[in-house]
Each structure stands twice: as structure tokens, then as C-alpha cells.
Amino acid sequence: MRISELSRQSGLPVATIKFYLREGLLPPGKRTGRNQADYGSEHLSRLYLISTLTTVGRLPLSAVRQITAAVDDRGTKLDGLCRVINNALVPLDQEDKAGAIGTTARRQVDAFVDGLDWSVEPGAPGRSTLTQVLTALRLLGWNDDVDVFTPYQQAAAQIASQEVDTIPVDTDDEQAAVMLVARTVLFEVAWCTLRGMAHEHIIATRLNESSKTDQST
Structure with a gap:
């Protein structure tokens, strides 16, 4: 899935997901282009974990x-x-x-x-x-x-x-x-x-x- 879909499913803003990526809390996605990447279920699960721990x-x-x-x-x-x-x-x-x-x-x-x-x-x-x-x-x-x-x-x-x-x-x-x-x-x-x-x-x-x-x- 693209980061927009990852945002929709996780309920987190794209900006928050990008912050987690920069901070190393979320592993990078699979590069598909210069400024694009695909993300999988493991990224969604990690976002759920981060959200649970912080909230x-x-x-x-x-x-x-x-x-x-x-x-x-x-x-x-x-x-x-x-x-x-x-x-x-x-x-x-x-x-x-x-x-x-x-x-x-x-x-x-x-x-x-x-x-x-x-x-x-x-x-x-x-x-x-x-x-x-x-x-x-x-x-x-x-x-x-x-x-x-x-x-x-x-x-x-x-x-x-x-x-x-x-x-x-x-x-x-x-x-x-x-x-x-x-x-x-x-x-x-x-x-x-x-x-x-x-x-x-x-x-x-x-x-x-x-x-x-x-x-x-």
C-alpha cells in the first residue's frame, strides 16, 4: 500500500508516519520510485504498536x-x-x-x-x-x-x-x-x-x- 493508504488504515496523519520513518521508529518501505514506497501489513502493525504505547x-x-x-x-x-x-x-x-x-x-x-x-x-x-x-x-x-x-x-x-x-x-x-x-x-x-x-x-x-x-x- 502507499503511504496515503497506510495513513487511512492506521488513522494517523501522513506527516506523523513520515516523522516515525525519519526517527527510525518505523522501518522504511520498499522503494518503487524516487519519492514513492510501498508499505505492508508489518508497517501497519508497527504503527498500531507505537500508537498503543504512546496513548x-x-x-x-x-x-x-x-x-x-x-x-x-x-x-x-x-x-x-x-x-x-x-x-x-x-x-x-x-x-x-x-x-x-x-x-x-x-x-x-x-x-x-x-x-x-x-x-x-x-x-x-x-x-x-x-x-x-x-x-x-x-x-x-x-x-x-x-x-x-x-x-x-x-x-x-x-x-x-x-x-x-x-x-x-x-x-x-x-x-x-x-x-x-x-x-x-x-x-x-x-x-x-x-x-x-x-x-x-x-x-x-x-x-x-x-x-x-x-x-x-
Whole structure:
């Protein structure tokens, strides 16, 4: 198909598609002339993936670029792709600016993560994120221990196991890679959304119960 048809089917403006081509997010089409090229179903699928990651997935193009490059690298196994996704989801330029509190928090987070016996690299950005969360809680006056993450870790392990069960992890097939990317990013959004909705429901329920108790007395 020509780029105009690719635009029509994808719902994206031609200018946006050309931008993705220039940025290397979309592979070039098959040249048919000096200023013309044909595009196939693989280009349409890639546009759907980019649109999904940038809209529902809420990722910046810089993160999408990291992910699509890893998908296109046939030498990247799915476990390596998973690390790329996690790195894209978490900023890499995190720094500890909380002095001794942050240093203590990082030491405790590392011990916590290492104690899980998970395959997590020492420099994984997720460690810095957990450190920042724990440090911020303490600076705000909550003296939470690192065990505050335990229920989240347990829930995450269960959810991740269920998700991975639907992905053929014993292959480096591109479809499996795209499935891993889409499900990881989209269910990250779903998890945060459902957690927020649950907060709203539980708080409203408890306020309602408290109001009924006050009225009865």
C-alpha cells in the first residue's frame, strides 16, 4: 500500500508516519520510485504498536524507540527485552539526593530485592525507584520499613506469572516480543488504574460506614 493508504488504515496523519520513518521508529518501505514506497501489513502493525504505547501506554517516544529497537534486534531474547521494557518504564537518570536517609534506604532496598532471589541486575532502575519511594515516605514522616513493599512484591509475582503464562517465552519470535511489550506496558496501566479505583471504592465505603455509625449514636 502507499503511504496515503497506510495513513487511512492506521488513522494517523501522513506527516506523523513520515516523522516515525525519519526517527527510525518505523522501518522504511520498499522503494518503487524516487519519492514513492510501498508499505505492508508489518508497517501497519508497527504503527498500531507505537500508537498503543504512546496513548494507552502513556510512554514518551524516547521509551518507545528503546523498545522497538529491542523488538527489531533478533538477537535480543525475551528476558533481555523485558529488561529493556522495565528500563523504558523507569527513568534512568535517577539520583539519590536525600543524603543519609537515601543511602540507608538504598541499602535496605538492595537487601530486600536480593532476598527475593529474583533475577534483577544490581544497576536495575527499579532499585532506584523503590529507594526513592522509601526515602520519600520517611521524609514525609512515615517511618516505614522496607517490608512495606512485601504485599506489592507478592501481588506483582502472582500477576506477572499469570501474564507470562500467556506468552511463549521459549522463542525469540517477533510476535512473542510484541506481545510481551504490549501486555507489559498495558497491564502496567491497568494495574495502576484498578488500584486507584479500589482506593476510591474502599475509602468511600468506609466513610459511608463511619457516617452510619455516627448517625446511630
